[in-house]
Amino acid sequence: MKAVVLDAAGPEPALRDAEIPDPEPGPGEALLRVAACGFSHHDALIMEGALRRGVSLPRALGHEAAGVVCAVGEGVDANLIGMETAVIPGAIGHRRDGGFAEMLAAPADSLIPLPAGTDAADGAMLVSPTGVALKALETCGLTAGQTLVVTGVSGGVGGRAAQAARAIGARVIGITGSSEKARRLQDEPWLDAVLLDSEPWEEAVAALTGGQGADAALDATGTALGRLVVSLRRGGRVALVGQVERGAAPFAPAEAVFRELTITGSLGAERRHAERALQLTRSGLIPPFVHETLPLSAAAVAAAYRALKRRECVGRIILRP
Ligand SMILES: NC(=O)c1ccc[n+]([C@@H]2O[C@H](COP(=O)([O-])OP(=O)(O)OC[C@H]3O[C@@H](n4cnc5c(N)ncnc54)[C@H](OP(=O)(O)O)[C@@H]3O)[C@@H](O)[C@H]2O)c1
Incomplete structure (x- = not known):
């Protein structure tokens, strides 16, 4: 072959x-x-x-x-x-x-x-990136009506996570690396806001959540933990899914302590995540x-x-x- x-x-x-x-x-x-x-x-x-x-x-x-x-x-x-x-x-x-x-x-x-x-x-x-994204959303405990911040939203895991979060009724703020990508993504019905990585998006997240901070974050890049931590409300959760660049992703532990955050890695997808992914894809809730x-x-x-x-x-x- x-x-x-x-x-x-x-x-x-x-x-x-x-x-x-x-x-x-x-x-x-x-x-x-x-x-x-x-x-x-x-x-x-x-x-x-x-x-x-x-x-x-x-x-x-x-x-x-x-x-x-x-x-x-x-x-x-x-x-x-x-x-x-x-x-x-x-x-x-x-x-x-x-x-x-x-x-x-x-x-x-x-x-x-x-x-x-x-x-x-x-x-x-179906399994990756869609099932992987669904498992990570489960890891960060996202429910309908909550707000999620997703990094690498133009990518497979980030984009599927944003689509799946919208499918379960969450508000979604996506972070992307270029204004060209932001323009292409801004009209997607599964994104409430697209923010540029090069800008102080932590402040924009605060403004979009009435100063409270987002409920959950999914980092598909492994580069943004420090910024995500200060973008979350007290009791918020972060799911770490990947690392696209070598090196450390610095963050201030005190910011996580005062917010009582949960920061968890999420790996792979089980059969039930893939089967849920199939349901959402077939119903059109997760578009191409x-x-x-x-x-x-x-x-x-x-x-x-x-x-x-x-x-x-x-x-x-x-x-x-
Ligand atoms: N935990 C798991 O089970 C699991 C499963 C699948 C994948 N992963 C991991 O998750 C990460 C994302 O995977 P993916 O397949 O979604 O990747 P992808 O499709 O390439 O998306 C990654 C996104 O990250 C952003 N990015 C930021 N810095 C970057 C850089 N230096 N180089 C390239 N992209 C950069 C880009 O979006 P912007 O330009 O818009 O910022 C890009 O679209 C990878 O580390 C992968 O190994 C983990």
Whole structure:
């Protein structure tokens, strides 16, 4: 089968278009013909060499995959063949080949069945970033009528978190890195306000919340904890989801102490988050959030990497074999 293989990570990641053997579904596994795979920041971190834990190269990356079951291994119900499905990633795209390929093998119990005809990009984005965003919102205890601040709102996790927060009836303030992105996002019905990262948005959050501060914050960038802490009300909660840059994100502990804040990391998504994501997506409450769809090739993966690093994307880049 055709695959895009990462041979070496670094400032100039070594990618190639490759012909590799079709994966064999082992016992308890299913083989999928990949329909779509998101290019996530996780892929970018592996490509640049910032994320090495649990990664072995050479590897076909891509852990946000959806496809159709085309074969099953020993012990797996053959009726699954033909089913459209998303995948809870596990080792996919790190320790075993992922969705930047025509096919991938995955444990059958990691599949999330999709109704026939589900949009391939929505399927690819179902577990991560959408389920990941829903789990993080649960972590920060967001409820209807509350106000959430989201950083990296143009990105996969940040954007999906904003959409999901609106779907549950919250007010959403998004933080973004450029006025061009702010212009593109400001009319989105799932954002109440879009603020620029380069401006003193803590003051704007205070003004938008009548001086009280927001109820919750989700940091998809790992760069904003100090600013989020001073933007929250007493008893507020922060969910930390990622870190897009190396280095420390300073914050003043006293600000968290006086506000009695809860600051928690949130990792991955469970099946129930993916199933909730599917309900919200199918009901239209989580609308499409795709920057661009590209045919899979090493050149396309390299272009997606450059676009992420240059912070050009609003939504996910989707690769289709
Ligand atoms: N906890 C988990 O289970 C989990 C799951 C998925 C992803 N993650 C992590 O969450 C983070 C976001 O992932 P993602 O896939 O949503 O990423 P993404 O689509 O690339 O979005 C990240 C956003 O962060 C902002 N940003 C701020 N500083 C940046 C920088 N130096 N370089 C690039 N972007 C920067 C950008 O928005 P603006 O330009 O608008 O500011 C960008 O759109 C990553 O660290 C990823 O590894 C964690």
